[in-house]
Amino acid sequence: MSGLRVAVVGGSVGGCAAALAAHRAGHRDITVYERAAGDLADRGVGVAVHSTRYTELEAAGYLDGAMPWVRLTERHWLVRDGDAPLGRLIASDAFAFRTYNWGPLWRELRARVPDPVVFRPGTEVSSVVESDSGAEVRTRTGTARYDLVIGADGYRSVVRETACPGVRPAYAGYLAWRGAYPESRLPDPGRWEKTTVAYVVFPGGHLVVYRIPDGTGGHRVNWVLYAAPPPGSDSRLTRPTSLPPGTLGESLREHPVRLASRHLPPFWAELVGLTAPGELFVQPMYDFTASPGSTRRLALLGDAATVARPHTGAGAVKALQDATLLESALRSTPSLPEALAAYDGARSVMGRTMVDLGRRLGHALVESTPDWRALDQAALDAWWKGADGAGVFGGRRL
DSSP states (O other), X not given: OOOOEEXXXXXXXXXXXXXXXXXXXXXXXXXXXXXXXXXXXGOOOEEEEEHHHHHHHHHHTSOOTTSOOEEEEEEEXXXXXXXXXXXXXXXXXXXXXXXXXXXXXXXXXXXXXXXXXXXXXTOOEEEEEEETTEEEEEETTEEEEXXXXXXXXXXXOHHHHHHSTTOXXXXXXXXXXXXXXXXXXXXXXXXXXXXXXXXXXETTEEEEEEEEEOSSSSEEEEEEEEEOOOTTXXXXXXXXXXXXXXXXXXXXXXXXXXXXXXXXXXXHHHHHHTOOGGGEEEEEEEEEEOSSOBOSSEEEOXXXXXXXXXXXXXXXXXXXXXXXXXXXXXXXXXXHHHHHHHHHHHHHHHHHHHHHHHXXXXXXXXXXXXXXXXXXXXXXXXXXXXXXXXXXXXOOOO
């Protein structure tokens, strides 16, 4: 099996990794379709990678030390306690993660894709049609036939609609508000250790804060606040959607500030409030796994195949791991249908594990939170062990 003509639908982190996988497996006629016309490197939210998963992905050739990153070593669990700026520390634990900025990470991966791979930005794929002889990728400007089409086009995947008609992400009933901005905007950035991630917890939600590189040698503040939406907003969120910066209505834009003022210690509430409207976006919580995630000519990768809630700390890891599994299957299996079946068997196990973890953590951290103020180190350790029963926070071993 050599010399396949390959299309990758989606050109973000997962799409770049998919193109690398196909090229390393010996295929040279590769085209990547990306619907966005602008520079994806402008996207600046945080990505966290468990240190052990990084080691595995570095050995596989998908990450390396030249990509800008920030080291995290410890997690602090904090609750509001009067006027204490950071709140009261109820527990801490080891947190061996590397953080990245999505935009510079994409730029580094894109630069590693060999020149023979053709990128077509600003080209939206309208449909994919599969037959015994190949798969057609249809766009507004025409149709092209390929031996293999890899769907790396996210949770609203066009390729998935062909491979698994009718499979839709299920809305979990709550949101993640996200923001990222230059660290210099903080009035007292030294109050918060650079190697620490903060989990600031409150009834019905929590705030996660860590630093990410800015791509120029400095740092950005990256935060995620999980909570239920304000009343009246559910109807627009139950269908798969995204609300990028600059598109939020007043209710969704003001809600995290109100939650922060009501529930967070002063330093963290101010940190949320310093986010400009153009830096704030909303990510509704969805999850699903496509089964099967491949056919004779199609393969799903990353969020096109499995969406797990970001509590898992393994969103980008999952896409990169999928790419390594696809490369291995294409290298070691004699026919394309056998290769895709082998890939999907390995991928689906990892995907189901992370979906299950995301649901358990969502229940524990948002939907049915404990009395945080009553917890101490031993109690929180036991609670976390119950929430992450399989011990796969940060991603399952490759």
